[in-house]
Amino acid sequence: xxxxxxxTIDRERLRTLIERERAxxxxxxxxxxxxFAETGRTLLGGVPMSWxxxxxxxxxxxxxxxxxxxxxxxxxxxxxxxxxxxxGAMAGHAPExxxxxxxxxxxxxxxxxxxxxxxxxxGRELVRRFGLDAWQFALTAxxxxxxxxxxxxxVTGRPKVLVFNYCYHGTVDETVISLDEHGEACxxxxxxxPAVDPAVTTKxxxxxxxxxxxxxxxxxxxxxxxxxPALTNIGIVLPxxxxxxxxRDITRRTGTLLVIDETHTLSSGPxxxxxxxxLDPDMxxxxxxxxxGIPIGAYGMRREIADQVLAADVDLExxxxxxxxxxxxxxxxxxxxxxxxxVLTDDxxxxxxxLAERFTAGVNEVLRSRRxxxxxxxxxxxxxxxxxxxPPRNGGESAAAHDAELDAYMHLHLMNRDVLITPFHNxxxxxxxxxxxxxDRHTEVxxxxxxxxxxxx
Numbered sequence: 001x002x003x004x005x006x007x008t009i010d011r012e013r014l015r016t017l018i019e020r021e022r023a024x025x026x027x028x029x030x031x032x033x034x035x036f037a038e039t040g041r042t043l044l045g046g047v048p049m050s051w052x053x054x055x056x057x058x059x060x061x062x063x064x065x066x067x068x069x070x071x072x073x074x075x076x077x078x079x080x081x082x083x084x085x086x087x088g089a090m091a092g093h094a095p096e097x098x099x100x101x102x103x104x105x106x107x108x109x110x111x112x113x114x115x116x117x118x119x120x121x122x123g124r125e126l127v128r129r130f131g132l133d134a135w136q137f138a139l140t141a142x143x144x145x146x147x148x149x150x151x152x153x154x155v156t157g158r159p160k161v162l163v164f165n166y167c168y169h170g171t172v173d174e175t176v177i178s179l180d181e182h183g184e185a186c187x188x189x190x191x192x193x194p195a196v197d198p199a200v201t202t203k204x205x206x207x208x209x210x211x212x213x214x215x216x217x218x219x220x221x222x223x224x225x226x227x228x229p230a231l232t233n234i235g236i237v238l239p240x241x242x243x244x245x246x247x248r249d250i251t252r253r254t255g256t257l258l259v260i261d262e263t264h265t266l267s268s269g270p271x272x273x274x275x276x277x278x279l280d281p282d283m284x285x286x287x288x289x290x291x292x293g294i295p296i297g298a299y300g301m302r303r304e305i306a307d308q309v310l311a312a313d314v315d316l317e318x319x320x321x322x323x324x325x326x327x328x329x330x331x332x333x334x335x336x337x338x339x340x341x342x343v344l345t346d347d348x349x350x351x352x353x354x355l356a357e358r359f360t361a362g363v364n365e366v367l368r369s370r371r372x373x374x375x376x377x378x379x380x381x382x383x384x385x386x387x388x389x390x391p392p393r394n395g396g397e398s399a400a401a402h403d404a405e406l407d408a409y410m411h412l413h414l415m416n417r418d419v420l421i422t423p424f425h426n427x428x429x430x431x432x433x434x435x436x437x438x439x440d441r442h443t444e445v446x447x448x449x450x451x452x453x454x455x456x457x
Contacts, residue, residue, distance in 0.1 A: 006373040006389065007454055014405055017452055021412035025057040028416065031074040032062045051086075054423040056411035066093035068433030071420065080438045082359075082428035083420045087264055090289035090381070091343045092431040098292030101338035102331060110331040118333040125340050126300055129271040130262075132284055134306035137328040138297030141263040141287025142170025145226065147322045148283050148299050149174060152224035152257045155308040162216055162225045162256075164207040166395025168233030169226055169261050169285075174202045179396060206394040207231055208239060210246040217254040224257035224283070229273035232264035234398040235425055236377045236384045238391070248280055257305070259283040266290070267356075267429060268380035269349050276380065292343060294335035297327075348432040352381035355430040355439055359383050362443030370450050384427040413449040414442070 026033060036059035040046035045053050052060050061073045069092060071079045084090055091098065105118075119137075126135050138144045149161055149172065161174050169175040177198040178188040185199040203222060205212035216222065229244065231237035251258045260281040262272035266289055269276040274284065282305060287297035301309070314320050360378045363385055367374050376385040387406045392398035410426060419442050421428045428442065 004371060007371045008373075009406070009453065010455070011405070013455065014409055014453065018405065018409050018412065021409065021416055022057060024416050025412055028077070029057070029059075029061060029073070029075045033059055035062045035074065036060065051424075055415075056408045056423065057415065061415070068092050068094075069431055069435065069438055077418055079415075079418045079420045080441050081420045082430070082434075082438075082442065083422045084429045084431055085288075085293065086422055086424070087267075087429060088288040089293050090267065090429060090431055091292040091339050092433040093293070095292050095339065095343045095432070097338040097342035098294070098335050101334045102294060105331050105334035108330075111326060111329045113325075114330075115328070116330045116333055118330065118337040119328065122333055122336045122340065125337075126298060129340075130274055130284055130300060131271075132281070132300035133303040135298055135300040137332065138287070138299070139295045139324065139327055139332070140170060141261065141285055141297045142172055143324065143327070144285040144287055144297035144299040145169045145172045145175070145259075145261060148259055148285055148301075149224065149226065150321055151301070151305075151309050152259065152283065154312050154314060155305060156223040156255070156257060158221050158223040158256075160201060160203055160222045162203040162205065162213075162222045164227060164231065164395060165204055166234035166399050167207075167226075167228055167231060168264075169228075170263075170287075174198055175226065177202050177204050178399075179204055179206070206396055207237055208243050208394050210243065210250065213247065214250050217250055217256050220254060222254070222256050224259050225251055226259045226261060228261050228263075229265050229268075229277070229279060230379055231395055231398065232379070232382075232427075233424070234395050235386050235392065235401070236379050236382070236427070237394060237398050238377060238379065240393065244277065244279055257282040259285065262286040263288055264382075265379065266344075267352075267382040269353070270344065270346050273380075289344065290339060291332050291335035292339035294332050296332040296336055298336075343432060349381065352430040352432060352434065355434050355436065356381045356383050356428075358436060359428055359430070359439045359442065362439065363446060366443065366447045366450055370454060372450060381430040382427060384425055386426065409453070410446075410449055413452070414445055417445045417448070419445050 036046050047053055063071050064074050065072045069081055071081045123135050163175050165179045176188045176191045177185055180186045185204045187194055187198055203216045205216050258281045260274055263286050265273040283301040285299045316322055356378050360376050360383045363376045373389045374385055374387050375391050376383055377391050387403045388401045392401055
């Protein structure tokens with residue numbers, strides 16, 4: 001029996017809808033538009049950090065207040081927020097236990113170059129959740145990754161690192177790399193003023209390609225593989241069955257350290273993807289969410305690696321390239337303790353993950369009923385829809401699936417109806433304050449967007 005054909009996208013209609021939504025966005029946000037014009041005279045690109053220009057309306061919304069799972073902007077609109085600061089607010093905006101701890105600690109002092117009892121508590125909790133023995137703190141996951149790469153090269157005596165194509169590990173020089181059309185490593189398009197060609201320092205292979213991984217590690221010149229357990233910044237790309245077992249086996253056989261970056265995949269559960277799926281890394285990095293929005297990064301390692309780092313004839317304590325004056329400060333650690341102890345708990349994830357399942361089911365029902373050639377992938381409390389019939393299996397396929405027009409249309413349609421998702425992707429994240437009503441509102445607006453695209457009205 002013949003199957004019904006998938007729907008097709010009328011590109012002229014799509015462009016007309018984008019213009020309609022852009023005009024509506026400009027009209028409904030006059031105060032944000034005016035503020036952006038003012039900041040354009042004093043801030044580079046008109047924003048305090050360049051990524052804030054990525055919103056689809058031509059200018060960013062200026063927010064006035066964020067609480068729980070919602071944001072209010074300066075034009076009086078209240079949004080259901082599934083962006084959550086691109087994961088930084090996975091605990092929700094201003095969770096009360098974290099807010100109270102930050103207020104209390106700030107009044108007691110923030111930066112003393114001395115440890116606190118909170119640091120001891122957070123260290124014990126990270127050992128409990130993730131299994132690694134020794135931890136240090138940074139202000140960002142970027143710094144955590146940067147410092148771990150240095151330590152891995154130090155203890156192995158090997159010069160190179162390996163990452164997966166279209167990975168994301170922050171602005172670490174060695175990781176801003178990709179494969180060109182000939183399958184050769186090259187500086188990733190858009191890399192800003194690299195100090196050295198990353199192809200000199202880094203090998204890169206496609207995610208889920210164990211043959212390429214084995215070949216790249218065989219010469220024995222790679223200190224560590226730095227890996228997200230699932231790609232997240234090129235669209236969610238999940239590991240295929242057996243991939244992580246093979247990754248661990250190959251790294252062990254070649255004497256290569258395995259570093260897992262859990263910064264985004266913390267959405268998988270209280271112990272991240274590592275605990276949820278039984279991974280066994282040598283080192284781990286994370287950041288963003290574990291302090292409830294207060295800047296922090298963290299990195300951990302096995303005891304034997306920690307002993308080698310401490311025994312090395314290097315300058316860990318001053319100018320050796322690891323550390324920072326504000327890293328491990330009392331404010332960040334107080335926020336992390338409150339967030340891990342009272343907000344991002346087992347019970348919280350037991351609510352968040354089913355909400356992501358509800359989000360995914362709602363989108364899937366719209367795609368099924370309208371015969372849309374799109375898909376949605378879930379990663380714990382996170383979900384993302386893509387404009388392809390099947391999920392990409394690696395970073396190269398995912399990059400090739402990018403559709404700037406459909407991205408712009410979906411983001412604008414959602415924003416104009418008071419729903420926010422991550423501006424760089426079509427990614428949605430649940431927080432402890434997210435409700436079924438929030439999720440169902442997205443499903444409703446998503447269905448309207450698809451209906452408009454197919455010409456229902």
